[in-house]
Amino acid sequence: MTEAISLRAATDADVDAIRALTREAYGKWVPLIGREPLPMTANYAEAVRKHRIDLVEADGELVALIEMAPGAGHLLIENIAVSPRHQGKGIGKKLLAHAEQVAASLGLKVLRLYTNKRFAENVQLYLRHGYAIDREEPLKDSFLVHMSKRVG
Numbered sequence: 001m002t003e004a005i006s007l008r009a010a011t012d013a014d015v016d017a018i019r020a021l022t023r024e025a026y027g028k029w030v031p032l033i034g035r036e037p038l039p040m041t042a043n044y045a046e047a048v049r050k051h052r053i054d055l056v057e058a059d060g061e062l063v064a065l066i067e068m069a070p071g072a073g074h075l076l077i078e079n080i081a082v083s084p085r086h087q088g089k090g091i092g093k094k095l096l097a098h099a100e101q102v103a104a105s106l107g108l109k110v111l112r113l114y115t116n117k118r119f120a121e122n123v124q125l126y127l128r129h130g131y132a133i134d135r136e137e138p139l140k141d142s143f144l145v146h147m148s149k150r151v152g
Contacts, residue, residue: 007098010053010065017062018044018053025081033118033142039079051078054098056091066095068102074110074148075103096129100151109152117143 010018022044026037047053047067056064063086067079077099082091103111115122117136123145127133131147138144 006057008055008057010048010055012045012048014053014055014062015044015048018048018055018065021062021065021083022079022081024083028084029116029119033116035140037116037119039081042079047078052102054095054102056082056095058086064091064095066099068099070106070108071112073108074112075099075106075108077111077113080113092125093129100149104152109150111149111151112146113148114144114146117145123147 022039022042026040029037030040051067051069053065053067055062062083064082065079066077069076069078077096080092080095082095099111103109111131112134113126113131114137115126116139117123123133126147129149131149134146134148136143136145
């Protein structure tokens, strides 16, 4: 990959690009679950103000993001979105490692995330990266899989 990659914090000016990237990244799941996944309907203007959203850019183009929110004793990964054109290049893996660094910088020893059970490839990705399934919770016509990983 010859692109110049950079990571930076999101600002209010990035809200439209964040929304567009998230819709693009999650669009493949609409036929599987028959509706838009929750990240496609989120209020990103509010999220930019309340959460830490770090953006991955390649040659000036937004290609991925990770949205994180500190909680009581843990860092919640609220959203990871990678443009379909850039999937399979290890960006998601790098974002998971970045979340571990953020958690450590905040003195947090647990990462948490959740995903739709029907997004089996996502569940498997997180399991491969050391996350464990904590519980499942009913969500509309499916289940949320809550996962966590101890770090540091």
